[in-house]
Amino acid sequence: DVKVTQSSRYLVKRTGEKVFLECVQDMDHENMFWYRQDPGLGLRLIYFSYDVKMKEKGDIPEGYSVSREKKERFSLILESASTNQTSMYLCATLPGLGGAGELFFGEGSRLTVL
């Protein structure tokens, strides 16, 4: 079974802090994604990566950056956290971009910025 592990289920940070959210997968999938989820807005794509050191912006990249130095690890970085970044963050993986592959999600990281 694919395992997508997000390092922290719950985080509380202060405005202006630098925040790292880590995601690790164990199935050698090429593609990894970061979403945020807010009530009434569903899942919104922040960034995705289709290969090591490669990244693409999603719908809402402002205020975020990502890092993918190794295939199995995809990090989401909030350089200076703000209260409007309080949200649930979900990481997902996908074996290939073409065809009908399914996304595999982690359990989520709930971030509160005070």
Place this chain on the structure above:
Amino acid sequence: DAKTTQPNSMESNEEEPVHLPCNHSTISGTDYIHWYRQLPSQGPEYVIHGLTSNVNNRMASLAIAEDRKSSTLILHRATLRDAAVYYCIRDKFYFGSGTKLNVKP
């Protein structure tokens, strides 16, 4: 321009069938239609996908309109454990706001 349109919420009685609709009128000929569901306090999980033909698996059935502009996820006998948010997506990465399904005992 919403890529998919789903009702915000639906309600069903336990052990009755549920038909969850999705409109994707701008779908291209090569886009698969995927459905995911998200149980409370969990990440989304894959339910089913299809391209043109109707599909069945152990979780659900997917009925795709002939013009592919809409699809329906069918849960044949809803259980309380099926209460979740159901997402229909036609672009593999991009989700909408989904349909919250409430199942009444």
